[in-house]
Amino acid sequence: MHKPNSGLPKSGRREDILATATALFSQHGVQAVTTRQIAARVGISQPSLYAHFASIQEIQDEVSTRAFALLEARFAVSAEAAPQEQLRQAVASYFDFGLTHPEAYRIAFLLEHPKAPQKADEDWNAAAFAALDHPGPRTLGHLRRIIARLRPDLDAAGQDRLTQCVWAALHGLIALLITRPDFPWADRDSLIAEHSRLVCLMVTSHVA
Amino acid sequence: MHKPNSGLPKSGRREDILATATALFSQHGVQAVTTRQIAARVGISQPSLYAHFASIQEIQDEVSTRAFALLEARFAVSAEAAPQEQLRQAVASYFDFGLTHPEAYRIAFLLEHPKAPQKADEDWNAAAFAALDHPGPRTLGHLRRIIARLRPDLDAAGQDRLTQCVWAALHGLIALLITRPDFPWADRDSLIAEHSRLVCLMVTSHVA
DNA sequence: GTACAAGCCTATCACTGATAGGAGACACGC
């Protein structure tokens, strides 16, 4: 009656589940994938998932976190390049990541986690960007450093603001391209190229 | 046993449901509101909702559509103003709407409708913006006209691209502010002011 | 051998959106 699933290495199950979930998320979209689908594909019962993860959200978070580690790894812009070129590379990296890992991006930035309310961090400063434990936001720290080098004329608050504006502008196009694929978009490549150009311009056109 | 709900005007029920749903959406967020909650507040049974709407998505869509009609009405920028000023007003209107009706914005642009796949409209052109039946996208037609007046040097495709870039940049900040209220944002007002300035700059800084 | 801890199972929970089928209310034509 009880067929114990043959000998996978002990904690290989967790990895197995994550790999399966990642594949299913990419194939059907995060929101359409159920715990029963994941379990069936892994070859275990649905409740068995809860021996490895506390909830389906924890699975989603882990998948997203790992994907974002790729972004961070790739985000290493060439240190010796001019700041201007670094910004260009950073923007390109961000687009590239968002569009090649739309499901990870969706989990991290598009889905709403009804999270436990975080305690407010009122005296937020530049370091807070880097302090966030999620690799996605941490990447914002890199972006902020590049912008700081390009705009030493701004004070810290101004650099924070500008970083957030740049991030928001980048996020906007990626989010819309992911969530509204049916919209009659202009040619995707030239749209992204134009947007990248304009975003860089947001940073560098100080004296209007 | 059967207490027929006393005499509301005939098709007042539909309006009643929409008003209740709107209130609940604003209070708890679209995704947290269930059909049973709506029905209980209206004073009817849950299945009775389906006499007026085919699905909960239809309720959400109707609520969102009506809210966006407000945007469109408000979007009437003063016709005699300079194009530059019109752009500024348009950007301000969009922000104002997105942040005062976050649930409507969420329904229209943040939630993913697993819609019936729309037929691809390959030879898309400027008119397609206005042809979309949702007031939200229709508002993009207004934005595009303003941009066209500011950038007559661009061909139609270039104006389409620029409009989409501007929309994406606006959307990005609104989307993040709505979905990530816990992020350590800079001061909200100055952040929006800065973003608005930079978005306008995207349009007007042709010759770099 | 015995105790213990993983890892997995079946059975079941509360909840979701949605459907089936019938009951009461009202308007029409006769």
Next chain:
DNA sequence: GCGTGTCTCCTATCAGTGATAGGCTTGTAC
């Protein structure tokens, strides 16, 4: 009067969701 529809609503119920309870089996430590 009396059918006949059409609306609107009801109760009962469905399949599917994420999550939990409690027991069975396996492998390891002593």
